[in-house]
Amino acid sequence: MEKQALDQLLKKYYDGKSSADEEDQMAQLLKSSDDPEYKADRVIAEFVETNMEMNAPAGFEEKVMGDIDNETSNTRSVRLWPLLSGIAASILFGVLIFSIIYNQPSKVITTADQKAVTLSDGSRVTLNRNSELAFAKSFGDSERLVSLSGEAFFEVTPDPEKPFVITSGNSKVQVLGTAFSIRNYEIDTEIIVSVTSGRVGFSSLDGAAAVELEKNETGTLVKKTNGISITDRPRANSLSWKTRELTFNDQKMTEVIPDLEHYFDISIKLENEDLLQCHFRGSFKDPTLKDVIEVLEYSLNLSFEYDGKQYILKGSGCSSHEL
C-alpha cells in the first residue's frame, strides 16, 4: 500500500504537479523506506533538506555592514572637499559676504520639467513639474527647514540632532532621515505624504492633527478640515511621476482618471457617468498618452476625443458584472 502511495507521489513530484503537502508526505515516506529502488530519490531528498537548513555563516552580517560603513565614511570625507573650497573662497571675499550668501534662502522652481537638487546636508529632493522648493543654503543649528509647493520626493540624509522639517501649505512634515514623497499642488484639495522607507511625522501647521507614518503608509491631510487620515498601503502610482511607471490593479475609473490626469498633466472629462463603473487592470513603463489610450480603448471599449483643451471619454460604460 505504502509503495503504491509513494509511487503516485513521486510521479506527481517529477511531473512538477505535487503540492507542498504532498512533497512533505513524500519526503517522510522516502525517509522511512530503505527500498533500493528509491535510493536516488532518498539521496536527493536528503540533499535538499540539508540545503534548506543552511544559513549565511555566523558574523556575516557584521562583516558586510562593516564594509559598507567603511565605505560610507570614505565617501563622507570626499564630500568635504566642496565645503572646504567654499570656505577657501569665503576667505577671499570676506566673512560678511560668506554669511550673506550661505544664509540666504534659495529656490528651485520647475515648470514643465523635473529637477533633482542636493541640499547642503546631502539630502536629495526630486521635484515634479510646476513645483517650488525653498531652503536656506546652509541649515541652521537646530533644524533643517525647507518649504514645498507642488510635488517632490525626498531622500533625507539621517541626522538625529537636526530634524528635517518641510512645511507645505498648512501642513508640516518632520523626519530624521528617510525617503518619502509629498504632493501639495494648489489645486489639490488634499496634501498627501507617501513613505517609502523610515518614519515620518506628519502634522497640520497648527499642530491640531499629528500622526506618525511608517514605511508604505500614506497620510492624507484634507485642506478644508485640517484632519489627517492614514492608509496602510502605498498609494498606487504615488511615485509614477518619478519612476515613469503606471500600474492599475483592477482599479476603478474614479482612481484611474485622476492618476492619468496627473501623470500626463491633462484634463479628462467623462461623457457618461456610467464609465465610472469600469475597472481597469494594466501596467505601463514610461508610457506615452497614446499608449495608455490605446489599451484603455481596446480593453474597455471606449474612445478618447481631444477638443483642443481636454480629453473627452466616450462609451456606454460598464455594468457591474463587466470589468
Next chain:
Amino acid sequence: MHSNEFKDLVILHQNRLFRLAYWMLQNREDAEDLVQEVFAKLWKMKTELPKYNSVEALLITITRNMCLNRIKKKKLMQVDEPTESVRSPILNPHDKLEYKEDQRLVSNAILQLPELQKVILHLKSVEGLEIKEIAQLVGESENHVRVTLSRARKKVREIVQNHFNYGKTSVRSTA
C-alpha cells in the same frame, strides 16, 4: 539611505541569498564571496532602491546574474581541470564516507543543470515557494515554470541513478 535602513531592507535577505548562491555554485566559499558582492552592489545603488517594487526580486536577479558570470569565468579558467568544479558541499568529518559521496552526486547533478532549471528547482525545493510566486520572480509563465521544474527534477534523478547503476567510482567523471 542610512546603513541601518539598508540592513532592514536588504541584509535581511542574507540567508536566502546565501542558500541561492550556494545552490548555484555548490561551493560555500564562493557563495559567501558572491553574496558579499551582491550587497556591495546594492549599497552602491541604494538611492534607486525605492524605485523597485520588490527588493527581494531585485536581489534574486542580481545574484543569478553574478552566479552566471562566475560560472562562466570558472569554466574559462578550468579548461584543463574539469574535476575542480565538483567540490563537496558541506564537509563534515563525522559523516559517513558513503553519505558524503551520495550528496556529492546530487551536487554534481545540480551543477549540470541549465541556469533556469537550477533556479526554479532551488526556489521550489529549498525555499518552498509556490509555482505562482516563482513565475513572478523569474518572469516566466506558471506553465513554463512547472515544465522546467519537472525537467530539472527528472534530470537530477537520471544523473544520480546512472551513477548508482554504473558504480560509485565515476562520480568525478562528469563535467
